[in-house]
Amino acid sequence: MKVLHSALMKYASSGILNQMTWELKAAEKLNLDWEVVLYVQEYNANKPSEIVKQWEGTSRLNWIKFRQDYYKWLLEQSRFFDVLVLRHSISDPFQAAFIKKIKKPVYLVHHTLEVQEILSDNNMKTNIKSKIEKYFGKISLDSAQGVIAVTNEIFNYENKRTKNKFKDKIIYPNGINYDDNKIQDDRRGDIPELIFVASYFSTWHGLDLLLKDLKNTSENFVLHIVGNLNCMDEQLAKQDERIVLHGHLSQNEIQELVSKMWIGLSSFALFRKGMKEACTLKVREYLRNGLPVYSGHKDIFPEHYCYYKVGEPIFKDILEYARIVRVVDKRVVSELSKEYIDKEQLVKNLYVHLKDSIYDAGM
Template identity: 35%
Template sequence: MGRDLPRVLHVSLVPGIHQGAGILHQLRLEREAALSLNLSWDTVLFAPQSPIIDALDVPNPAPRELTAADGTSLRSRAQTNLRVKRSFYSWLEAVEAKYDILLLRYSVHDRRLAKFMSARQGMVGLVHHSCEVPELLGLDGLVGRARGAAEAVVGRRTVREADVLLAVTSEIAEYELARVSPLPIPTLIYPNGGSDTPNPVIDRRGEVPELLFVASHFSPWQGLDLLLESLSSCDQNIVLHLVGSMNESDARRAESDSRIVVHGVADQEAIRRIAEPCWAGISSLATDRQGLRVACPLKVREYFSMGLPAVGSHLEELPLDFPFYARTPAHIGSIVERAREWRSISRSDVASFAMSVVSKKRILQETYNELMDLWLDRRGSLSHG
């Protein structure tokens, strides 16, 4: 107990890779940042084995025989989740004594999580990426309502066991604190970050405004339907690039407009080529459908890294005077107007300034320092208790 620097383990339990590539990218950036800063911080992903995971360069201690279910049915996914969680907690119990601080990506309505946390003597933090109950209740059908009800009970009990809460936005932090009120749990904002090195794309901007809208899948909160509706009532000469999968009705509308280029799913190298003529990137345009005012999407950080300013309907977890993000409605005229204001600013200026603010390396160092202060305070309290 004489050491001054706490050993931190941040582990993300991800039962299925369908949960998003953004998780994986953030873990890789975090691990690279910790190594660069020489922090006593280990980043671990615990997930069923797959080629995607193998290529990630983030440790995954899950047994090699632990693979995702072949089917996509609710039953097969539930069976996979059960096997993954059983294996995860066995591993976690075996390694947790090596660390002073455990940071666990929050897992909804997980009774085993609360049990593990209550039994651990060391410091445990939960990392929250959403307002869990509203998000679950927003899912279609009886399953969403049942999961939301379960999380309302089990989740409150689990969150109360935490020594510290980390949230990617201030709005999520406020939500979690309200769940456990009046318990005064320390709370830190740990937003998504970007690469430490600006990597602007070639500037091929022309006279016609071109916009880039990227999503792994255009879910309802992306607001693609609202943007397409706005475009249908506008005859402005623009080009809209759509990257990602989408539902059939949105695809039909997009393909019927000659100003829209549908690229489908694309890798990062292809996205960079598509971005070269673009004036700005578009973030989510309907986060209100998730009940959220504030968001911190990874794609906005990727736009910045490429030298593209960004627009979205939500507040961003950025300084209020940050010059390269604008809050706009899902109205094509408003979006083009903001993009035009940035037209004369160089790619390198946007990327260099933005990445100095959203650098994962900077964010991680600040978070480690804050956790260390809490750990030292806690250690002092225990020694005098």
């Protein structure tokens, strides 16, 4: 079975680029006939990538021509593959037309609750965009062979848009590359050290909720915050000597800092995006490095898994969990997390699921 996984984007974001690059490397290690292409309008040529295909058009503002050329290219490529896996292109009538026309099975990959996310910025432009997504997104879903979602919540949301057309639930969470994984464990002393990492702390990270709970505890701990904050959160954080603001750090600097931490923190306000579940790359980076996670939302981990704890942004509960997992070797945490977050295992599972799905459909 030959598979093409393709995504259409204006820019190649680092997170998506990493996910798709790791996917290709995993497929190569598994000897799968699997290609990965990120088709972009603009790309920094100083950072070569084997998966990026840059649009050959010239006008940066030509939204229509960019998409027309992409689906023309995709139609030509489809001759060489048995299955197309497409990252869902939001509010895209050209995608809907393409899937209706093509004879090959198409699976759409969904990473968010599209309409709700669009409407999180409530203005005239987003209201129009949401209506386009409601209409053409549903046509795309109705014409697709199946839906691939990063969480159960997203699958159920997309399936509801088609009146539960899809009986086969395919979950393909974000993963991380375990190659050359070196665990560093430099925890010292009895004072809990916690870390919260984001490139920029958006409202859905819920950092404000965590900082507001500082007044409710006099316990001794250190919270390291890595990333850029808005003015209000920064002002609040600077009022407590238990908070250390690092700003932006390189991956090597974060790695060194993580080696000293007891646990990592993840988002506490997904409800602000209308979501209850997520599978962020940051959580996977924590776990690969042997760092248990305390988070405000569900992920893909089963309930018996001990190193991802869901709870409220309350320091009393966070510190209690930190002391429980403090005694666990970080290499153990990393190894026991691997089956859930290793990109190679996730790609293998997806390939088998796709093959079974197509077989069951009689294709």
